[in-house]
Amino acid sequence: MMDVTLPPRLKRIGNKLNGPNTLGNSRAFWAAFAVGMIVMVAYPLVRGSYAAGQFSLFLAYGLLALSLSLIWGYTGILSFGQVAFFGISGYTYAIVSLNLGGPLGQTVALPVAIAAATLSAFVLGYFMFYGGVQDVYVAILTLVVTLVLETFMAQTAGSEWSIGTVALGGFNGIPGIRNFALGVEGASISLSGSGFYWFVLGILLLAYLGARVLVNSKYGYALVAIREDAERTAMLGYNVKRVKLAVFTLSGALAGLGGVLYATWGNYMDPSVFSLVFATIPIVWVTLGGRESLLGAIVGTVIIERLRLWFSVNASEFAIVFVGVILMTTVLLVPRGILPGIKDSYVFFSKHGIRDGLERGRATIQTRIRAWLESLGVGQSDTETPPSSEVVRE
């Protein structure tokens, strides 16, 4: 079935999706991807509408992770500000949709909210990149902006903080956001449960494929080049500031799209989207899944959020501690993240074969553990060949 020759048009699209800047480009990858998508589409049918509704939050977060992967994983700009654009978009959606009311109001609120996030990203990005802010200072500045937003939104409890008929509500936020709807009065569809899940899944799929096309394009090369060596890239004629601003703005839009879905998922917005914990958790998703992998960012998000939900039900406030332990373990075992780790082992086993590969893998792990134990001063007597430093000492 996989050997059917694709029509030329489909093949051209395929060529744009694949390239050196994405990990999975083989037929095996796309076959696995298709199976994964079938499982995802079938999920609500198996687990029911409520579980699907729960899960759609993770998919909305997936857009946030995708935006961080683009700006951090591909362009090398560590931003804590993606949640700021996520939150700005969510708040804007709440204010506009509740003021206008009805499905038409919600339909209008969607582009307005994304535009607000995009514009915020553009303005912040302009002052940072054209102002010469670089490296760790971008991380600090974006974090500060996010935390300032939290402080600001948290003090909006008074009735003077109203926009139209909508009170910003301080710590309590804005309740009563309607489920996502598109259309005009009388001819609209409202999405909840399974319907909302499929909708978010479709958006995430499109965003993922779009991001793949982007990173494998000539523009994607420029992003990777800036990540690897910004000065060299400028000295090859690239307008580094403008490219950084463009990708930062695009990531802001992507985060904003996630923010709208978040607001309609929970039917409320509150300042916790700007909190320190929420600002750092996308870094955890993306690090765990593999920051130089778009799919890795999404997979990391789903894993962490699924676990966080499980832990918060079963271990309440220790959830974040467990997440930290998982992150540390992953980073120590597969420093580049889960998906790159899977890709590396796939390449390793197809090179050495299963049996030989396992043997080599076992030997490597043994050597590593032994070296690690020795560095702790344990089990030195077990080693057959003493380390060279000992020979010298004696």
Added chain:
Amino acid sequence: MSTPQDPNVREQPAVAATGTSREAILSTKGLTKKFGGLTAVDSVDFTVDKGEIRCLIGPNGAGKSTLLELITGQLSPTDGDMYFDGIDLSDLEPHERMDAGISVKFQSPHIYESLTVEQNLRVPLNRTDRDIDVVLERTLDRIALAEKADEPASDLSHGEKQRLEIGMAVTLDPTFMILDEPVAGMSVDETDDIAELIRSLHDDGMTFLVVEHDMEFVRKISEQVTVLNQGSVLTQGPIEEIEADEEVRRIYLGENA
């Protein structure tokens, strides 16, 4: 390949390759750069003619690298003017200067370690409208890395990395190439390869400004040498004159002349 319509070949002035032209391609007037109390480049009037290979020598701290960084735009001058091919450079951002026809190879190899050799060359080519595959193949041959095209750049030797970076700069088809210590840390054979590469590019009409400490190498490639000392131009002339100059011998060549 050599028809004027060919977008892959920038039109070169016919006299450039002969090196007899006296038309300036780069000139600075009273160029000054101060870092706090330190004057790294002190009112330098400096001219490079079209089609020459100019070497810039001088003791450490003479202001050679600062001068280069002023020309590329990585640093902004405290005072003075720079003109390139009739354009006032001070109005241009670094990337715009590259578009004007300047290319640079940094002192230590600046290449994209995680990309392959071919991908490294593709980065500059992607923004040009040149026929990428043709230029790619020609450049790989020129820098003698065709067999390593698909290897990660991190696996290259130091000399190969230097060649790759020159190759990346060459793909932009510059008229003016700046090389900051192109043979630092290289073996004799590798040094000869670079000299060969520079001469071949020069034959195509490219102008060079080369900062170099290795006098052996300077002798191989150079026509004119400018000596910089304490931020100012000390003297300038053919290599034989420079090496015979008492003042230069004292401050710079000293022990190895």
